[in-house]
Amino acid sequence: MKIAILGAGNMGLSFSKSFLKYELIKPENLHLITRNQSKLSKISEEFPKSKISTFEEVQELDADLIIIAVKPQDFQNVAENFRFTLKENQMVLSIMAGMKISKIQKLLNHPLVVRAMPNSPTLLGMGITGYTAAEGISFSQLINIERLLNSTGRSVYLENEDLLDGVTALSGSGPAYFYYIVDAMIKAGVEMGIDENLSKLFVKQTMLGAFHLINNSEKNLEELIQDVASKGGTTEAALRTFEENSLKETLKKGILNAEKRARELNG
Structure with missing residues (x-):
C-alpha cells in the first residue's frame, strides 16, 4: 500500500x-x-x-x-x-x-x-x-x-456519523481534561508545601494506579469512590466540595460544548 x-x-x-x-x-x-x-x-x-x-x-x-x-x-x-x-x-x-x-x-x-x-x-x-x-x-x-x-x-x-462529534468531544479532546485535573491536583500539593516534582510524582502515580483499578476491578465507579471515601474522612470532605461547586456538571457541560463546537466546524 x-x-x-x-x-x-x-x-x-x-x-x-x-x-x-x-x-x-x-x-x-x-x-x-x-x-x-x-x-x-x-x-x-x-x-x-x-x-x-x-x-x-x-x-x-x-x-x-x-x-x-x-x-x-x-x-x-x-x-x-x-x-x-x-x-x-x-x-x-x-x-x-x-x-x-x-x-x-x-x-x-x-x-x-x-x-x-x-x-x-x-x-x-x-x-x-x-x-x-x-x-x-x-x-x-x-x-x-x-x-x-x-x-x-x-x-x-x-x-452513525453524527456520533463522531461526541467522540471528538469525549476522547479527541479528552486527554486535555485529564491534564487539567492533574494540573489542579499538582498545584494543590505545592500549596500544601509539597515540592513540585514530588507533587507531580504523587499525582501521576495515583492517576496510573486509579486507571489500573478501573480496568481490573469488578466494581463500578461509584463503588470504587466509596472504597476510598470513608464517612467523615478526608476524601468525603473533598468530594463534598466538588458537589457543592457542581464540578461534575461543569465537566459535563464543558464536554457538551466541545461537541457543539465540533458540529460548528463543519460549517
Missing part, C-alpha cells in the same frame, strides 16, 4: 511512525506533504527513506490512501488549491475534527471517504479512534483502514 499524508503535523507524523513501526507500509511508499517549507529538513531527518514535499510541489499523487491531517478550518483553502486530481480508486481518510464526510466529498469531488477521530495518545500507540465511512466503501477496504488505525492504539467503527 502507498500512503500520502496531507498535513505532516503532530498527528500526521504520529500516524506515519506507527505505520512504519508495525511494518504496515514500506518507508519508500510513504509520502509526507507539509504546507510549511521550514519543516522539510526536520521531517526528512525523521523519515529519510520517505518522500517529503510541500503542497505546491505536488502535481500528481501516487497513493492508494490519502490521509488528510490538516486543520479543519484550513481544509477548504487547501482543497481549492490542490494541483492534482484524485483518481477514481484512491481512498481518502480524514482525521479532521468536525468535518463531515459529505463536505469532504463535495470539496474533493470524490466519493471514497472514511472519517476518523483519533486522540493525542496515538503518539505513544495508546490512542483510541472512532471512525465511519461513506457508502460504497467495501468491507475489505474498511479492514485495511482498521489495521492502520489499530497501529496507533484501538479503533471503534460507528455506523
Whole structure:
C-alpha cells in the first residue's frame, strides 16, 4: 500500500511512525506533504527513506490512501488549491475534527471517504479512534483502514456519523481534561508545601494506579469512590466540595460544548 499524508503535523507524523513501526507500509511508499517549507529538513531527518514535499510541489499523487491531517478550518483553502486530481480508486481518510464526510466529498469531488477521530495518545500507540465511512466503501477496504488505525492504539467503527462529534468531544479532546485535573491536583500539593516534582510524582502515580483499578476491578465507579471515601474522612470532605461547586456538571457541560463546537466546524 502507498500512503500520502496531507498535513505532516503532530498527528500526521504520529500516524506515519506507527505505520512504519508495525511494518504496515514500506518507508519508500510513504509520502509526507507539509504546507510549511521550514519543516522539510526536520521531517526528512525523521523519515529519510520517505518522500517529503510541500503542497505546491505536488502535481500528481501516487497513493492508494490519502490521509488528510490538516486543520479543519484550513481544509477548504487547501482543497481549492490542490494541483492534482484524485483518481477514481484512491481512498481518502480524514482525521479532521468536525468535518463531515459529505463536505469532504463535495470539496474533493470524490466519493471514497472514511472519517476518523483519533486522540493525542496515538503518539505513544495508546490512542483510541472512532471512525465511519461513506457508502460504497467495501468491507475489505474498511479492514485495511482498521489495521492502520489499530497501529496507533484501538479503533471503534460507528455506523452513525453524527456520533463522531461526541467522540471528538469525549476522547479527541479528552486527554486535555485529564491534564487539567492533574494540573489542579499538582498545584494543590505545592500549596500544601509539597515540592513540585514530588507533587507531580504523587499525582501521576495515583492517576496510573486509579486507571489500573478501573480496568481490573469488578466494581463500578461509584463503588470504587466509596472504597476510598470513608464517612467523615478526608476524601468525603473533598468530594463534598466538588458537589457543592457542581464540578461534575461543569465537566459535563464543558464536554457538551466541545461537541457543539465540533458540529460548528463543519460549517
